[in-house]
Amino acid sequence: MASLRPGPGVLVLFSLAAAISLLFLAGGSPSPIRFELKTIPFRLDHGEITARHVPATMAGGIATFDYNRDGRPDIFLTNGANLATLKKDQPKYRNRLFRNDGNGVFTDVTEQAGLVGSGFDDGVAVGDYDNDGYPDLFVAGVHHNTLYHNNGDGTFTDVSAKAGLNKPDTQFGPMWAITGAWVDVNNDGLLDLFVVNYLQWDYATEPLCEYKGIPDYCAPRSYKGLPNQLFLNKGDGTFEDVSEAWGIRAHVGKGMGVGMADYDLDGRPDFFVTNDASYNFLFHNTGAKFEEVAFQKGVALTEDGNFVSGMGLDFRDFDNDGYPDLAFVALAKQAFPLWRNMAGRDFKEVTSASGMRSLSMSMSGFGAGLYDFDNDGWKDLFVTRGDVLSRALPGTAVDQQNTVFRNLGASGRWEALTAEAGLDAAPPMRHRGLAFGDLDGDGRVDVVATALASPAEIWMNRSPGAGHWLDIALEGTKSNHDGIGARVEVTTKRGKQYNHMTTSVGYASSSHGPVHFGLGADDKAESVVIHWPSGIVQTLNDVAGDRVVAVKEAR
């Protein structure tokens, strides 16, 4: 292994699993992906009652983040409430924070952390909005959002009122947020907040939908949509709603997910928003305003010009050409759309050409995330599966098992692995959120998933023969502390690959891990180039793999 020659601000945190990685045989066939099921004592209580109320089927957000900076990702899970009152009036509805104590031990520290919550919570977004080094939490919910400041001592404080993030809208009243994304939209070093809103919903007036006389959840067409919101961080603990001025408010949708990436590499972060059975949004950042360009770039609708129920997504480069691509999931008979980014000009849908249409046509998905699970240098796609309805219509499975789609590399094809990957260890369920992180520090990315009325699942990555790896943990100085928005280019003997720092991935979920790269047979990176949001470009040479490398932004 080549010696590490750190560049400015580089610190080797730890080197684990090298022995496992050395099992990888250079030139051998790609290793299969395998997961082992573990559980934690959390059940998602989503408030489902006989007469179905639609928020109950949309619950289940997760965050993986190292709240106490001990080097191990912890797990936060949102939970439902009594839908009639939107209050957590029973202990079963508590949100949960599980501290990762290592060796597979997770301790419930919710009460002492002050994260029980009070309303019906859906999504969560992790970001260090005040640049104090401790990641904070934005929790999105039905008619109620919460901003929790991480005090750095294991506790959190609800600062929503001070921050100004929870005011009823003058036109739409209290809104229903599914999730949020922390991004520094104006590159001033402070994380701003993008909030994804779903539907106009009211418990008392919601229609009652029936299928063959049995109540079930209404389709999105039964409700009016909502605009998304953008809050600029003023740097003093308060936020300003700039949705209108920045061109967000004009676009009413039925938002389910948001992904962040600089798709045209102009140095400014852009957003892709999936809408449920409506046109998707691609918000292009011009520096002082967003222009919605989904039609121009060919991502408003799928290739057949049909609406699909866009759910969770990821916005990352899956073909290693340096431009972030799009993957999101939808319901059965719609397939999971994949779009290749054509050098920032527009997007080309490859759902069929990649084989994804055939593989996913019978599946319903909620969460999606692009991570390299076998560390072969190509990002795979993990999907939490389950239908939006609670009772099976003929021809549709409501309860489903999760699936990982293995990226077969330069061929552009994918392979679906369910039982093959060990994901049949849990029964079929209505899966929802998912988040990612290396929970045991072995260099293989693990997965946390939720399912309605079911225990949370931890899928420990046990992929045999996984390749070498490299995690880049960013610390911004001029840029935001988390380095969200930074693009990272890694070069090995076998070529280049790209990723960027974002916590917006999955469905209603957030993953605050380092930027992960699988190196395959290469045990080092010849170079690592980081394009910080500030514009600073930082290069590290001869970076040994199988470790987390902390990189502080050079000034």
Next chain:
Amino acid sequence: MRYALLFVVLIAPVLWAQQRPADEEVLQRAIVLHQSGDLENAIRAYREYLAVRPDSIEARSNLGAVLARAGRYEEAIAEYDHALAKDPENAAIFLNLGLAYYKIGRAADAAARFEQAASLAPQFKDQAILLLASCYNSLGEYKKAIAALSPLESEKSADQAFNYLYGSALIGDGESARGAVIINRILSRGDSAEARLLLGTTKLQAHDHEGALADLEKAIALNERLPGAHARLGELLLAMGEIARAAAAFRQELALDPTDFESSLNIGVLAKQDQEYSDARLYLERALKSRPGDPGVRYQLALLELATGGLDQARKALEALIGESPGFAEVHGTLATVYYRLDRAADGDRERAIAQKLTDERQAAQRGALSRESRPRGNQPK
């Protein structure tokens, strides 16, 4: 769905008295060859005769018939048209012309000729109505088929072909209860491929995929050449996400009937999704030939132009579609994309706004219907 037809070619054995003996011999020879199945020599003999007597309606009509029997439908159509130009009220020729169009999948053209035949000659009416209903079914115009067939219901209830066509029309139009009566009528005479196909179609429409699969597979087991059975199986497999098997089923249907609309359309769409653009164009154009002007196929062809970089062709196709179907929201949305890519931002904005407005209106209408049907929520038990 195509009605399996055996059509009888009307051969005219009558000769004109004033014909010269040599010409008469040629025509007699043509008829004998025709009746004996020596089609190529019959065609040659009819043409020899028509070279001398180009105005002979009977010889012209017979030539059309023998060309049709040889599968040369386009040539047959030309001969029938020629004959009708001389005898525009000849119901038998209209019927045969309709059959020729029917065989090449030009159902709309066929329907027009069958309507003519039925109106000109009452003796052809029953046959023409069945053919007409089959055309309407294949054009997806189920209400017209029902209107044509329902007056005959009492007199033809024992006719399995009639029941099959009528049942197909009712089920196609979503009248499942009335369709079930017809299916039972067919089943009362024993299990049959046709009844299974109708049952499978009904279950497919009700999203009962497992039930539909059993019936459609049974239909094919009973008669693997039953028109429409493979196409329906293909649609079912597509709905089940079995894309490769669906494509195989559509191809089987096309092997039996190269003009089947649904199979051509679906194979075309699947080929487009797989970025096999020349195949996609071939099959979509075939589908358009089966249903000329079909907006759905034309939209797919416009999307194909867009996918292959033919922005201007896509623009023209979409603009034409909007001229005829201004309420087709998806077309406005795609046209917006085309305008943006042609750097016509203002036009793109306009089309996008129209697409959004139409979509909002559609969803509002659905919400309205829903609220009329919905029950008030009371205190619900947990």
